[in-house]
Amino acid sequence: MPLYSGLSDAGVVAVERSMWWFHIAGVLAFLVYVPYSKHFHIILAFPNTYYSNLNPSGQMDNMAAVKKEVDLMMDPNADPFAAAPPSDEPPAPFGVKDAPDLTWKQLLEAYTCTECGRCTSECPANHTGKLLSPRKIMMSTRDRIEEIGQQREANGGKWEPDGKTLLGDWITEEELWACTSCQACVEVCPINISPMGIILDMRRSLIMEDSKSPESITSMFNNIENNGAPWAFPAGSRGDWTQEVLP
Numbered sequence: 001m002p003l004y005s006g007l008s009d010a011g012v013v014a015v016e017r018s019m020w021w022f023h024i025a026g027v028l029a030f031l032v033y034v035p036y037s038k039h040f041h042i043i044l045a046f047p048n049t050y051y052s053n054l055n056p057s058g059q060m061d062n063m064a065a066v067k068k069e070v071d072l073m074m075d076p077n078a079d080p081f082a083a084a085p086p087s088d089e090p091p092a093p094f095g096v097k098d099a100p101d102l103t104w105k106q107l108l109e110a111y112t113c114t115e116c117g118r119c120t121s122e123c124p125a126n127h128t129g130k131l132l133s134p135r136k137i138m139m140s141t142r143d144r145i146e147e148i149g150q151q152r153e154a155n156g157g158k159w160e161p162d163g164k165t166l167l168g169d170w171i172t173e174e175e176l177w178a179c180t181s182c183q184a185c186v187e188v189c190p191i192n193i194s195p196m197g198i199i200l201d202m203r204r205s206l207i208m209e210d211s212k213s214p215e216s217i218t219s220m221f222n223n224i225e226n227n228g229a230p231w232a233f234p235a236g237s238r239g240d241w242t243q244e245v246l247p
C-alpha cells in the first residue's frame, strides 16, 4: 500500500499494533456505552422478540377488572349483594396514565425501539396529516421512563409523583384519538413492538378514569347504554328493517 511503502518493518508492526489496540479499546468502550444509549436495542431486541404477543394481531386484551365484573353479572349463582373481600391495596387504575402504569412488556418495548420510523411511515393517521406518530409514542414513553428513573436516583431509590404524567405532558389526547387501531404499526415493526397497545391503554384511562371522549364516540357510548346498540334506535325497533326489505 503506497501509504505504508516508506515505513520500515518495525514501523509497519507499530502501526498494526496500535490499530489493533484501537479497535479492541473501541469495541470495549462501545460495550460500556450500549446500555446507556439508544443502541441498547441491539441487546433488548432478543428478549422483546422472544416475548412477542402471539395472539392474532387484531385481538384486543380484556381488562381483567372489567371482565371480572361482567363475569359476575352473567353468573346466575353469584350473589349481587356480596361485599368485596377487604383489601389494603389501593384499587388498580384503569388503563395507563403514566409510565408506572405500563406493563413490563411495554416498558421493555420502549427501550427496544430502534427509532427506525417504519411504523410512522405506514401510519394512515400520519399520512393524512394528523398529529400522531407511533414512533414518537415510543420515544415519549422512553423519555418519561428515563425522567422517572433519574428522579428516583436523585431521591435515593424512591419516586415521588412530580405532577407530570405521560398522558398529557408527553402524549396528547389529540395524538391518541387520531389512531384508527389499524394495526399497521404493529405489523410493520421489525421487532414486534406495539405502539398501538400503549395508545389503547391510554384511551382506556381517558374514558374510564377521566370520562373524556370525543363527541363522536360519546354519542355511540350513550346509544349502547340506552339502546344496547351503537345506533340511535330503540332495541324494540331493531327488526324493522326486515319489513322494509321483505315483500
Ligand code: SF4
Pocket (backbone or CB within 6 Å): 119, 122, 123, 124, 125, 126, 132, 133, 134, 178, 179, 180, 181, 182, 183, 184, 185, 186, 195, 196, 199
Ligand atoms: S394502529 Fe394507530 S398508530 Fe398504528 S398505524 Fe394504525 S393509526 Fe397509526
Ligand code: SF4
Pocket (backbone or CB within 6 Å): 112, 113, 114, 115, 116, 117, 118, 119, 120, 134, 135, 138, 188, 189, 190, 191, 193, 194, 195
Ligand atoms: S417500527 Fe418498531 S422499532 Fe421502528 S420506530 Fe416503530 S416501534 Fe420503533
